[in-house]
Amino acid sequence: MAALEKPVLKDEVVMTKALVRTAERLDFRQSDLGRMLGLSGASVSRMVHGQYELNNHRPEWDTALTLIRLYRSLSSILGGQEDLIRRWMHTPNTDLGGVPADIIRRGAAGLFTVGLYLDGIRGRI
Structure with missing residues (x-):
């Protein structure tokens, strides 16, 4: 019997899902996320619903990575206590x-x- 293979997710899918979860955990609204990433409200809404993926060749990628790193740093400092x-x-x-949060919302x-x-x-x- 052949072993079941796990589907390989693209980096863009993984990063987009991680960003959406991070923004939720930090209590950022979709409008905040759009302002940070330089994306329209419609694009952020599609991203939240799995219909838009971050592009690793655009500045939005680095900004998303920075927000995720920020959350991970804060989580490690505070022992993961939400x-x-x-x-x-x-x-x-x-x-x-x-x-x-206000400083981050500025861009x-x-x-x-x-x-x-x-x-x-x-x-x-």
Whole structure:
């Protein structure tokens, strides 16, 4: 009897699903995600419903990867506790000069700023 083969998922499918889950866990709305990625609301809606995949040759890919890395950094710092992760995202941070979620919502520059901050903290642990 032949072993069942698992289907191989494309990188674009995996990244898109990971991004959608990450945005949900961080309490970002579809409009927030669209602003961060530079995508229309319709494209983000299709992405959430599995009808649009991120393109690994466009800037949206790097931005999505950064958001996922940010979440993973924060999760490792806070022991994967979802309630603490959400609280951190929505609490003013004096080092960052604002609420991390608001800084991230401003666009890619804010996302990269918060990501670098978390990388620095994680490096000290």
